[in-house]
Amino acid sequence: MKTRAVIFDLGGVVLGSPLHAIADYEQELGLPHNAVNRVVASTAPGGAWSRLERGEISMEQFYTDFEADCQAAGHTLSAREMMTRMGAATKPRPMMLKAIERLRGHGFLIAALTNNWAPESGAVDDGTQALRAFFDVFIESSVEGLRKPDPRIYELTCERLSIVPGEAVFLDDIGSNLKSAKALGMRTIKVEDPEAALAELQNWLDLSLLD
Numbered sequence: 529m530k531t532r533a534v535i536f537d538l539g540g541v542v543l544g545s546p547l548h549a550i551a552d553y554e555q556e557l558g559l560p561h562n563a564v565n566r567v568v569a570s571t572a573p574g575g576a577w578s579r580l581e582r583g584e585i586s587m588e589q590f591y592t593d594f595e596a597d598c599q600a601a602g603h604t605l606s607a608r609e610m611m612t613r614m615g616a617a618t619k620p621r622p623m624m625l626k627a628i629e630r631l632r633g634h635g636f637l638i639a640a641l642t643n644n645w646a647p648e649s650g651a652v653d654d655g656t657q658a659l660r661a662f663f664d665v666f667i668e669s670s671v672e673g674l675r676k677p678d679p680r681i682y683e684l685t686c687e688r689l690s691i692v693p694g695e696a697v698f699l700d701d702i703g704s705n706l707k708s709a710k711a712l713g714m715r716t717i718k719v720e721d722p723e724a725a726l727a728e729l730q731n732w733l734d735l736s737l738l739d
Contacts, residue, residue: 529694531715531733533637534628535685537676539614540701541719542624542640542659546614547701553610563603564610569704571597581643583670587611590645620659627726627737628662634735637689639665641682641698643675643705665689676700677708697732699725 539546550564568577576593579585585593591607598605628638640663644656660666665688669675672684686693693712699719700706706716715732719725723738730737 529692531636531697532695533639533686533689533691533697534631534729535639535641535689535696535698535709535714536624536628536663537698537700537702537705537719538640538642538644538656538659539618541621541699541722541725542628542662543618543620545701546617549613549617550610553605553613557605559603559605563601564598564605567594567598567601567603570601578675580645581669581675582673583646584673587645587647621722623722623726623738625662626739627729630735630737631733632662632664636733637664637691639663639667639685639689641667641676641685643669646670676702676705679708679712682709682712682714697729699729 536542547565551561554561554563568575572578575597576585576590577597579593580587580590594607595605598607632638640659665685667681667685667688669681672681674681674684676682682693682698686696689696693709693714697715697717698706698709699717700709701719703718706718710716717725717728726737
């Protein structure tokens with residue numbers, strides 16, 4: 529089946545990785561590596577992180593509830609400090625934006641599919657507003673009330689692109705998110721190193737995306 533669309537996660541793909549900021553914070557506090565990720569995964573889908581990404585609770589409520597989720601797992605941290613550090617880490621990657629422009633120039637449909645959260649009341653733009661012009665479709669978990677890896681959010685993305693899953697390539701930095709996409713029939717690329725991921729994408733599409 530011919531590829532017609534490329535779907536990008538934002539944090540860790542188009543933007544710098546918040547996972548690195550979390551890892552640094554864990555190390556500073558003396559927490560086990562991946563402690564935060566294990567709390568997120570073990571409390572899904574009813575935990576504070578999942579509810580925040582579905583837009584069900586405010587950021588202030590998240591701070592309290594996520595700290596309680598962590599405490600129940602034996603970890604003490606400041607959710608506010610962690611989120612501040614994550615925000616500082618997620619700056620646009622010029623290499624990815626240039627590749628998106630090239631893809632659009634060759635007629636590919638481009639979507640963003642991100643697990644995110646609504647900004648705090650009165651907060652300045654988190655940087656995603658400027659990114660919207662790069663995408664034909666922009667899917668946010670906090671707006672849709674669905675989050676990856678729920679298959680329905682991938683199906684919604686394809687519906688808005690007017691494609692079937694087999695016509696899409698999906699790039700994400702989290703394995704469980706890629707697993708759901710692959711099960712629906714999408715080609716998937718795990719983003720650990722941005723340049724390597726784009727090299728894999730350009731080989732699949734037979735299109736130059738890297739200078």
